[in-house]
Amino acid sequence: EMFGQLTSGLEAAWNKLKGEETLTKENIVEPMRDIRRALLEADVSGFVSLPVVRRFVQAVSEQAVGVGLIRGVRPDQQLVKIVRDELVKLMGGEVSELVFAKSRPTVILLAGLQGVGKTTVSAKLANYLKKQGKSCMLVAGDVYRPAAIDQLVILGEQVGVPVYTAGTEVKPSQIAKQGLEEAKKKNVDVVIVDTAGRLQIDKAMMDELKDVKRVLNPTEVLLVVDAMTGQEAAALVTTFNIEIGITGAILTKLDGDSRGGAALSVKEVSGKPIKLVGRGERMEDLEPFYPDRMAGRILGMGDVLSFVEKAQEVMQQEDAEEMQKKIMSANFDFNDFLKQTRTVARMGSMSRVIGMIPGMGKITPAQVREAEKSLKIMEAMIEAMTPEEREKPELLAESPVRRKRVAQDSGKTEQQVSQLVAQLFQMRVRMKNLMGVMEGGSLPALSN
């Protein structure tokens, strides 16, 4: 499995933190050593040099020691998150969109070694852009592999995009020039130029590519890289970038059995982002490169990550302390009630993803569904209240007429409304009791 080795190497790091209360300078030493080893052993060293791994480990360590506690999140989960964030950064952070020229046509030049999937990617990219409503044209510039031209024609037909061909006897720069003229005539939005690759980098290929690039003045020069490329990936990306200047990369065969080091290295060695990834042989198997998803995949812990993120979100959205004060005060009203219940519901759906929330770990999916259902019912009733009623629940406690109206407007029974009102007062009381503030917390009886 791709990244399998790296993932299991990192697991050792998290395991060493089990049972710890917080992340400290001392207790992250061992886990950080594991992380470093995992990165190096995962064959990343060939792509991302030792200094990069060192910088990576340094950055993670610094953040780990400085990180605050998030209620309900264990230190090992926090470290996963920090490592994740750094991996995302290493891979370029945000999604890098394709750039389009201001005037038609946008020219995309594809370069890369033979067999990496360039021809396939050309057609996939046309298909991808076509789905975004852009008209495309393909140019068959791979003159050294006769089958490549036929292959592109077939794929072009398959995705419904015209292919410009000029055989194998014409110079690539000439084909590019003619292809571009044709694209202008056809007034297409995007012209994608497939070029010839060699088994290895050589001067003839680079010179040819330079000529082609000069003729085309492309908006994008994308290096197609096979995710399975071994240690030479760093040299490959660097050379292409220096020699012809790339604007980004497309990583192919991510569906395959590879260690995936190339995903980590491209940005680091070239400063240019991976823009798209190929995940299979079908024309649909091309998608944007999401550094965050890739990082999650490397860590094999998408679930923990989304848990930590959601916990952070909840903590940010609802200033927990503020809410606590509100609950304790006599002013706790239906607006707060709704907020509070929604927070709990959110925590509930998190626990569906993973059963890690302290005290909620054993919650079953059925219970979560039940909680979500009753939240919906409560929401309907609260929405049927007037703003005044929401702020002063006493109004509802005192008036059967009001409760009846709420029941009718929300499509619930009067009994359900009464229960909800009682629940709110119970909550006030319970909170007060909890905090040892005993005075004035008697439950008002509902008058009929």
Ligand code: GDP
């Ligand atoms: P080129 O020499 O660079 O033009 O490479 P091709 O486009 O001919 O692709 C070489 C082989 O890799 C073909 O058999 C493709 O079907 C296959 N291939 C290309 N992209 C992918 C991918 O994302 N996943 C998988 N599994 N195979 C791919």
